[in-house]
Amino acid sequence: MSIFSEVKEHLTARQAAEGYGLQIKRNGIACCPFHDDKHPSMKIDKNYHCFACGVGGDAIDYVSRMFGLTQYEAALKLIEDFALPVDVRGSTSLSAQEKKRIRNEKTERERILHIQKRFEKWCSRTIDTLKDCLSEIENVSGFLTGKPPDLIFSEDYAQMLHAEPLIHYWLDILCMGKVLEKRELFLKDRKKVEEVAGNICAGRQRIMECSRGSA
Numbered sequence: 001m002s003i004f005s006e007v008k009e010h011l012t013a014r015q016a017a018e019g020y021g022l023q024i025k026r027n028g029i030a031c032c033p034f035h036d037d038k039h040p041s042m043k044i045d046k047n048y049h050c051f052a053c054g055v056g057g058d059a060i061d062y063v064s065r066m067f068g069l070t071q072y073e074a075a076l077k078l079i080e081d082f083a084l085p086v087d088v089r090g091s092t093s094l095s096a097q098e099k100k101r102i103r104n105e106k107t108e109r110e111r112i113l114h115i116q117k118r119f120e121k122w123c124s125r126t127i128d129t130l131k132d133c134l135s136e137i138e139n140v141s142g143f144l145t146g147k148p149p150d151l152i153f154s155e156d157y158a159q160m161l162h163a164e165p166l167i168h169y170w171l172d173i174l175c176m177g178k179v180l181e182k183r184e185l186f187l188k189d190r191k192k193v194e195e196v197a198g199n200i201c202a203g204r205q206r207i208m209e210c211s212r213g214s215a
């Protein structure tokens with residue numbers, strides 16, 4: 001038997017997680033420590049699974065994710081921290097299959113981390129862009145006060161006013177929404193956000209140019 005299966009025989013994900021401080025409710029639900037979880041989204045027993053961010057696995061996987069260790073290092077840590085009766089000496093050489101499993105898991109973890117970083121970057125960049133859009137609309141509104149009706153009733157300005165509630169809605173999601181809502185915005189409306197922001201910027205320029213022309 002490999003040390004992985006031996007460790008898992010002694011320890012559930014729940015026992016490991018509790019040992020490292022995770023608060024678990026009696027029904028086996030906890031706040032996921034791997035994303036910003038406000039409402040408990042993680043089910044944890046023999047294995048764990050987060051219904052919000054999608055991570056999951058066994059006790060060893062939990063510890064490897066929590067402490068940034070390889071699966072093998074995580075198994076050793078568990079043996080030591082929980083004083084498990086597992087003989088490590090006999091299993092220092094991993095089978096080819098185990099090595100492959102560890103490699104695959106590492107690649108997968110790095111891939112998820114990379115996507116997550118890109119996603120978080122996009123969120124904070126988009127918040128800035130949308131806030132800029134709102135202040136541009138405000139500037140244009142101020143600028144148009146007292147200007148001739150053909151400027152005020154321009155298609156560009158109408159488009160801006162039309163976009164304003166949508167921008168507020170997106171900002172609400174990005175600043176206060178759940179991870180799932182943000183992710184949906186990223187997956188479904190990324191292009192639309194860019195388009196709206198681009199239109200507002202171009203619209204503002206056209207309005208300014210028009211007013212210069214008519215002045």
Ligand SMILES: [Zn+2]
Binds near residue numbers: 032037041050051055
């Ligand atoms: Zn999670």
